[in-house]
Structure formats: structure tokens, C-alpha cells
Amino acid sequence: MSNTLTGLIPTIYKALNVVSREMVGFIPAVRGNATDQNGIATAAKDQTVRVPIAPQDDLEVIAPGTIKDSGDNTMSYVDIKMDQYYAYPIRYESEEQLSLGIQYGGILQQQFEQAFRTFAAAIEVDLGGLYAAASRAYGTAGTAPFSSSLADAAQIRKILDDNGAPSVGRSLVVNSLAGANMRSLASLNADYAAGTDQTLRQGTLLPLMGLDVKESSGISVHTKGTATDFDDVGGHVVGDTTIAVDGSDSGTILAGDVVTWVGDTNKYLVTSTTASGSTGGNIVIGQNGLRQTLGAGVEGAIGDSYSANLAFHRDAIVLASRRPVGGDEAVDEMIITDPLTGISFRLAKYAQYMRSKLEIQLLWGVKCIKPEHCAVLLG
Numbered sequence: 001m002s003n004t005l006t007g008l009i010p011t012i013y014k015a016l017n018v019v020s021r022e023m024v025g026f027i028p029a030v031r032g033n034a035t036d037q038n039g040i041a042t043a044a045k046d047q048t049v050r051v052p053i054a055p056q057d058d059l060e061v062i063a064p065g066t067i068k069d070s071g072d073n074t075m076s077y078v079d080i081k082m083d084q085y086y087a088y089p090i091r092y093e094s095e096e097q098l099s100l101g102i103q104y105g106g107i108l109q110q111q112f113e114q115a116f117r118t119f120a121a122a123i124e125v126d127l128g129g130l131y132a133a134a135s136r137a138y139g140t141a142g143t144a145p146f147s148s149s150l151a152d153a154a155q156i157r158k159i160l161d162d163n164g165a166p167s168v169g170r171s172l173v174v175n176s177l178a179g180a181n182m183r184s185l186a187s188l189n190a191d192y193a194a195g196t197d198q199t200l201r202q203g204t205l206l207p208l209m210g211l212d213v214k215e216s217s218g219i220s221v222h223t224k225g226t227a228t229d230f231d232d233v234g235g236h237v238v239g240d241t242t243i244a245v246d247g248s249d250s251g252t253i254l255a256g257d258v259v260t261w262v263g264d265t266n267k268y269l270v271t272s273t274t275a276s277g278s279t280g281g282n283i284v285i286g287q288n289g290l291r292q293t294l295g296a297g298v299e300g301a302i303g304d305s306y307s308a309n310l311a312f313h314r315d316a317i318v319l320a321s322r323r324p325v326g327g328d329e330a331v332d333e334m335i336i337t338d339p340l341t342g343i344s345f346r347l348a349k350y351a352q353y354m355r356s357k358l359e360i361q362l363l364w365g366v367k368c369i370k371p372e373h374c375a376v377l378l379g
Contacts, residue, residue: 005334005347011105012336012347015112020340024120025216026127026310027341029171030317030366048079049320051369078369080320084126084362088115091357115360116338119345123319124218126366128173130317131220131308131376132256133368135163135286137267139378141224141258141306144177146185153208156311156377163288165373169314172211175219175307178379182213211311219379220308224258227251227276227302232261235296241289245300247280258303258378259283266291267303269376287372307379316373321364336360 053076060070090111097104138155139145145152153172160170174182207213228251233244253259257270268285275281283300323346326333330348337344346361368374 005332005349008108008347009334011109012112013339015109016116016336016338016340018113019116019120020338024124024341025171025173025214026124026218026317027120027319027343029173029212029214029312029314030127030319031315032319032321032342045082045085045363048081049365051080051318051367052077053369078367080318080365080367080369082320082322082363082365084122084364084366085324086119086122087359087361088118089357089359090115091352091355093355095354097356112360119343119360119362120341121217123321123343123364123366124216125220126218126364127317127319128216128218128220128308128310130366130368130374131222131310132269133271133286133371134269134310134312134374134376135159135288135372136291137258137269137303137306137376137378139306139309139376141304141378144181144307144379145174145309145377146178146181148185150182150185150208152377153211153213156375157209157211159375160311160313160373162291163372163375165313165316167210170211170311171314172208172213172309172311172377173216173219174213174309174377175379176215176217177307178309178377179215219310222256222306222308223254224302224305225252225254225276227253230275230300232294232296232298232300233280236290236294238291238293239289240294241285241287243283243285243290243294243300245275245280245283247275247278250276250278252276253283253302256308258306258376259285259300260303261294261301262299264290264292264294267378271371286374303378306376309377309379310374311377312368312374313370316370317366317368319364319366321362324361324363 136159138159139152230245233246236243253273253276255270255272258267259270260267270283271286272284275283321343323335323344326346329350331351333346333348335344336347348359350357
């Protein structure tokens with residue numbers, strides 16, 4: 001290896017092109033923020049990035065001739081912790097490189113492919129793990145959606161509509177089981193019905209109901225808590241997100257559990273809880289809270305375990321990433337930017353005795369900053 005990495009650029013981008021065509025669903029669909037707009041470029045490992053959230057204000061009556069003393073707002077914010085700090089190592093001894101001869105370039109490309117694939121998979125898992133912050137859920141736990149029709153897309157869209165999510169920039173990221181069901185539907189495979197033969201000929205998932213459909217290997221599988229027979233305490237009104245419950249039976253209530261109440265068909269996501277079946281406390285559900293009044297003593301139940309396919313608006317989820325600062329013992333370094341996701345990595349070369357080491361490095365953090373614009377499609 002020479003002391004310059006410039007010659008590796010074609011090999012690196014060939015590797016990126018291969019990985020960009022794999023099951024990467026969340027990364028291109030979320031709000032990527034790799035600039036210093038919110039301090040990301042200057043945030044060190046384990047520091048937080050503060051993302052401002054503009055509040056919604058009320059309308060006011062216009063009174064000609066009078067300028068009202070109004071318009072002040074209190075901005076809220078969400079903090080994203082930059083805590084994922086990783087490198088992918090590639091190392092060769094000088095004699096090893098010489099022995100590979102003309103095969104070296106091809107092998108190195110495959111190693112870069114594996115590096116970018118590993119990073120993408122890790123980020124997809126982190127993003128898929130944000131499902132517990134979502135507002136509500138739809139579907140049947142344990143059954144992959146789209147088994148017979150496209151109705152699931154219409155219903156998950158309805159949750160985003162009801163919660164006021166912007167109509168442009170929505171995505172639905174599903175696992176391979178849901179993707180296979182969609183590809184099996186006659187309505188997507190018939191040219192006259194779908195308007196294209198992309199699903200039939202190429203397996204491409206088409207936009208549905210205003211949702212850009214993508215697949216990901218990072219879809220989380222949630223294992224439900226074991227609590228049973230817990231009742232509401234005191235009663236709650238529409239919009240409440242903190243629900244007091246008693247502790248009549250044993251068992252656990254976990255973040256990510258789907259909770260329902262007798263007389264209410266909505267499926268609410270538990271975002272956090274201080275209650276269990278044996279101990280009274282509070283269940284916190286996602287925004288925008290209860291959809292109907294909950295009376296005192298109404299019994300709640302936890303749904304079955306499920307795969308968390310996720311529908312969301314782009315600005316609801318943030319992936320904050322940046323390349324590590326460097327300033328270490330690297331003898332050469334360069335910036336690699338994935339053209340699909342916009343993520344920039346640091347590629348650094350370290351000279352060691354009779355061998356050289358390459359590292360691809362990245363620092364990132366993820367957060368759901370607008371829970372009401374996320375919904376889980378159960379599978």
C-alpha cells in the first residue's frame with residue numbers, strides 16, 4: 001500500500017454501489033443530519049445534539065388597526081446522544097499483499113463491501129429499534145401484513161393522517177415477510193392495475209397510499225410483557241398520555257408493548273412505565289395520547305409479541321452522524337460519502353511494522369423526535 005488513499009476511490013465507490021442496492025430501508029427514509037446545523041459536527045462522543053421542535057400556536061382574531069402583543073413561543077427540543085462510535089478494520093502484512101498479486105484489488109473491494117454492509121446493518125437496527133416511541137399500532141401481532149390485500153397500508157396511513165403528519169415524505173419500512181406478501185398480491189403484479197410491471201419483473205415495491213415502501217433487515221421483533229388484568233385508575237380524557245393503573249396481577253409491562261382498553265379499538269404503544277402487574281403506577285403511551293375517554297376501572301390488556309414494521313414521516317426520525325475527528329497516528333486519511341444516504345465516513349490508514357491497517361470509522365446517534373408521526377404496522 002502506498003501512503004495515499006486516492007487510488008482506492010474507485011474500489012471504495014464500487015463497494016458502496018453494491019451495498020446501496022441491498023435491504024437498506026430506514027437510512028434513506030429518515031432525516032439525516034450530518035451538518036453542523038444542530039452542533040453535530042462539534043459534538044464529541046457521548047455528548048448530545050439538541051434538535052429544536054417548533055410548537056403549534058393558536059389562531060387569533062384579526063382586529064384592524066390593532067397590533068396584538070403576541071407571537072412569542074417557547075421552543076421545545078429533543079436531545080440525541082452521539083454514542084455509537086465504531087471502526088471496521090482491514091489489515092494486511094506486506095508479504096500477504098504481495099502474495100495476492102492481481103487478486104488484491106478484488107478482495108479489497110469485497111472487504112469494503114462487507115464494511116459498508118456492516119455499518120448499514122448496525123444503523124438500520126438502531127433506527128428500527130425506535131418503534132417503542134411510536135404513537136399507535138395497527139394490524140395483527142404475529143401475522144405478516146398484506147397477506148390478502150393492501151388494506152393494511154390504508155389503515156396505517158390513517159393513523160398518520162389522524163395525528164397530523166405531513167402528507168409528503170412518508171415511508172413504510174417492512175421486513176422481508178411483509179415484502180414477500182406484497183409481491184404476491186395480484187394487484188401489484190398486474191400491469192393494468194399497478195400501472196407498471198416493476199413488481200412483477202424486478203420485485204420493486206411501489207409507493208402505496210402515499211407511503212414510500214422499503215424493506216429493511218433492521219425491523220425489530222418485540223417480545224411482550226406478561227402482565228394481565230390491570231385496570232385504569234381514576235379515569236382519563238382524550239389526549240392523556242400518562243395512564244394510572246392498578247396492580248392486580250403479577251407480570252411485567254414493557255416499553256414497546258401494545259396496550260388496549262375494553263371499549264376502545266385503538267392499539268396504543270407503551271413508551272415507558274412505572275407499573276407492572278403486581279405494582280400500581282403509570283403507563284406512558286405515545287403522542288397524541290388517548291383517542292377516546294377512558295373510564296375508571298376499565299380493564300387493559302397487552303397484545304401479543306410482534307415484528308415492528310414502521311410507518312413514519314421523514315422528519316419524525318433523525319439519524320445524526322459524522323466522521324470521527326481524527327488527529328491520531330494515521331499516516332493518511334480521506335472522507336468517503338455514500339451517495340445514497342449522504343453518510344460520510346472517515347477512512348484512515350495506519351502504518352505498522354511490516355504491515356498496514358485501514359479503518360472505516362463513523363460516529364452516530366438516532367432518535368424519534370416526533371412520535372405522533374410514527375406508527376407501527378404489526379407483523
